[in-house]
Amino acid sequence: xxxxxxxxxxxxxxxxxxxxxxxxxxxxxxxxxxxxxxxxxxxxxxxxxxxxxxxxxxxxxxxxxxxxxxxxxxxxxxxxxxxxxxxxxxxxxxxxxxxxxxxxxxxxxxxxxxxxxxxxxxxxxxxxxxxxxxxxxxxxxxxxxxxxxxxxxxxxxxxxxxxxxxxxxxxxxxxxxxxxxxxxxxxxxxxxxxxxxxxxxxxxxxxxxxxxxxxxxxxxxxxxxxxxxxxxxxxxxxxxxxxxxxxxxxxxxxxxxxxxxxxxxxxxxxxxxxxxxxxxxxxxxxxxxxxxxxxxxxxxxxxxxxxxxxxxxxxxxxxxxxxxxxxxxxxxxxxxxxxxxxxxxxxxxxxxxxxxxxxxxxxxxxxxxxxxxxxxxxxxxxxxxxxxxxxxxxxxxxxxxxxxxxxxxxxxxxxxxxxx
Numbered sequence: 559x560x561x562x563x564x565x566x567x568x569x570x571x572x573x574x575x576x577x578x579x580x581x582x583x584x585x586x587x588x589x590x591x592x593x594x595x596x597x598x599x600x601x602x603x604x605x606x607x608x609x610x611x612x613x614x615x616x617x618x619x620x621x622x623x624x625x626x627x628x629x630x631x632x633x634x635x636x637x638x639x640x641x642x643x644x645x646x647x648x649x650x651x652x653x654x655x656x657x658x659x660x661x662x663x664x665x666x667x668x669x670x671x672x673x674x675x676x677x678x679x680x681x682x683x684x685x686x687x688x689x690x691x692x693x694x695x696x697x698x699x700x701x702x703x704x705x706x707x708x709x710x711x712x713x714x715x716x717x718x719x720x721x722x723x724x725x726x727x728x729x730x731x732x733x734x735x736x737x738x739x740x741x742x743x744x745x746x747x748x749x750x751x752x753x754x755x756x757x758x759x760x761x762x763x764x765x766x767x768x769x770x771x772x773x774x775x776x777x778x779x780x781x782x783x784x785x786x787x788x789x790x791x792x793x794x795x796x797x798x799x800x801x802x803x804x805x806x807x808x809x810x811x812x813x814x815x816x817x818x819x820x821x822x823x824x825x826x827x828x829x830x831x832x833x834x835x836x837x838x839x840x841x842x843x844x845x846x847x848x849x850x851x852x853x854x855x856x857x858x859x860x861x862x863x864x865x866x867x868x869x870x871x872x873x874x875x876x877x878x879x880x881x882x883x884x885x886x887x888x889x890x891x892x893x894x895x896x897x898x899x900x901x902x903x904x905x906x907x908x909x910x911x912x913x914x915x916x917x918x919x920x921x922x923x924x925x926x927x928x929x930x931x932x933x934x935x936x937x938x939x940x941x942x943x944x945x946x947x948x949x950x951x952x953x954x955x956x957x958x959x960x961x962x963x964x965x966x967x968x969x970x971x972x973x974x975x976x977x978x
Contacts, residue, residue, distance in 0.1 A: 560977050561589045563661050564690075565612070566598070566670035567646075569822040571889070573598050575769050576693055577793040579607060579668070582970045583955070593660035610660035612675070613653035613973035616645055618826045618852055626825040627907070637907055639735060642756075644809035646674065647736075650743050661685055666977055671696065674740065681749055688765040688976055690969070692888040695912035697761065697768070697785055699778035704728040705912050706974045718848055723817050761785075767936040770888075771963045773956070774895060774916060785847040786972060789965025790892040794871040800876060808847070808865040809878045814941060815845035815865070817879040819898060819900075821887035824906055825851025831904065831931065836864060847875060872897070875879075881938070881943050885928075886910035886917070895922065898957030900949050904928055910962055920954045 566572050567670045577926055584590045584607075592602045593610040597617035601820065624634065627641045654675040661667055662677050667687035669676035680687040691697070700718040703711040704725055712720050740755040752759060765784050768775060772787040809815070818835050820828055832848065832855060839846045846864040849872075850856055856866050863912055872893035876882065879899065884890045886903040891913045892902055902922030905914040910953045917923040924939045943949060 559587050559589060559856040560665040561591075561663060562666050562668060562857070562895075562973070563593055563610075564595045564668045565657060565660075565663040565673050565676055567595065567673045568650055568670065569599075570601070570827070571668065571887050572670055572692060573601065574793040574889050574891075575791045576668070576670075576690060577602075578608060578688065578791045578966045581605070582966045583899045583973065586970065591660070601796070608814075610656070612656035612660065613649045614623075617651075621645070621826045635735075641737060641794050647739055647743075649663050650674055651746060652741075654743070654747065658682055666973070668973065669760065669762075671766075673760065674756070676717050677749060677759045678744060681746060682754040686764060686976065687760045687762055687765065688973065689760060691761070691766055692770075693909050694768050694770055694775035694787070695909055695914075696757075696838045697766065697781060698725045698729075698758075698782050700725075701778035701780065705909055706895075709724070710915065715853050729757055744975055748937055765972060765976055767969050769965060769969065770892065771960050771965065773959055773963075774920070788968035788972060789960075789963045791969060792873070792889065792892045792896065794873055794889070794893060799871060801870075802867075805865065805867060808845075811884070812845055814878060814880040815847045816944075817847050817872075817882040817884075819849045819874055819882060819884040819890050820851045821885050821890050822854065823852060823887060825855060825908075831885075833962060835935050835936055836861065837933045838940060839864070841933060841937045842941050844880075844940065847874070855858060862969065865868065881923075881940065883940065886913040889911065895953075896960055898954040899941045900953050902926060902936065902943055904931060904936070920956065921949060922956060925947070948964060952961070 562583055564576050566576055580590045591608040593612050596611035596615040599611060601608045624640055624644050627637050657675045658679045663681055664685060667676060667685055668690050669687055671689050671691050671693060676687055700722045703721055736756040741751040768787045769791050770787060770790045775787055775789050816839055824831060848864060848866045849870055850866055850868060851866055875896040876899050881900040882894045883902045886905040886912060901918050903914040903918050904925055904926045905911045906928045912927045918925050924943055926935050926939050
């Protein structure tokens with residue numbers, strides 16, 4: 559039996575893929591604990607895991623004070639700078655100290671790639687650590703372009719040169735923006751200066767387990783052998799959840815609705831997304847099952863023809879829905895793709911653009927750019943997807959191709975290999 563510590567950062571969408579891995583490791587006899595943002599504590603402890611809070615509480619209310627981190631109008635890089643300035647760098651020394659205490663005595667640490675304290679703690683404590691990544695688009699390759707790049711990846715030999723230059727530019731920009739401050743923090747712990755500390759330091763040289771199937775992320779041939787796509791590790795049903803009677807009544811009252819999910823990040827600052835999507839569905843006579851993430855996003859009064867819930871497990875809802883409209887967050891995409899449900903993706907921030915491109919290129923849905931968000935565009939996209947029998951068949955076929963992929967088992971097998 560090994561002592562294993564999991565640490566993550568971000569929203570609930572960053573935590574959820576870790577929970578099935580933790581469950582399986584516990585079932586295999588390991589001593590498993592979490593160290594993370596205090597906002598995750600209740601969810602983790604409800605699953606029966608010890609929880610060590612690190613740093614200050616950062617939840618939806620705190621993130622909502624800086625909506626610019628979700629703003630596509632500012633661009634991906636300024637949004638990242640705002641996130642680092644307000645929520646990551648000021649707290650990193652305290653997070654590192656807390657994580658260091660939690661990690662003492664552990665045999666292995668499993669970390670989210672953006673948990674910048676983890677590599678520091680690994681060095682300070684001589685602790686083995688590996689990465690569980692929900693960001694397939696953040697592993698450099700000459701066959702891909704960085705997330706947020708102005709152009710998509712280009713094919714062929716010349717394309718690989720251009721893609722390599724794009725990655726070089728991304729690394730240079732990240733280095734210029736963040737390395738000085740991150741090295742100042744490293745120096746405060748007596749560590750030498752490093753390089754590319756934001757973009758690459760969270761990718762463990764021992765192993766990076768990308769938590770999606772190879773059929774989806776299409777691993778580039780120049781990824782190192784230490785980077786492996788293991789499959790989805792979806793979690794969405796808390797212990798004790800049961801469907802409220804009004805939800806069952808709504809689903810039974812008419813044709814399959816359109817599922818509209820805000821995910822965990824857009825729910826923090828929904829903007830006009832809800833109103834425009836609701837109006838679009840009204841315009842084409844479609845019912846909507848809206849999963850709004852926070853009580854503050856619920857309508858003040860009942861909205862005729864639609865249902866609104868703070869939370870419903872996607873594994874429960876998707877089999878009863880015709881298609882899904884969502885921003886393209888990792889956790890939602892994993893569930894939608896595995897269910898064989900067609901998508902309309904409205905990407906707003908972070909890795910959502912990567913998933914929108916993958917959904918579109920695989921023929922599993924359509925994309926409405928956030929900057930072009932309008933009732934008419936959403937209505938047209940939903941109508942096109944709803945009426946496309948070929949797309950529905952492709953979605954079912956792609957889901958069938960994933961039926962033999964057990965991401966949880968594959969990830970845990972790899973983790974246990976690191977312990978041997």
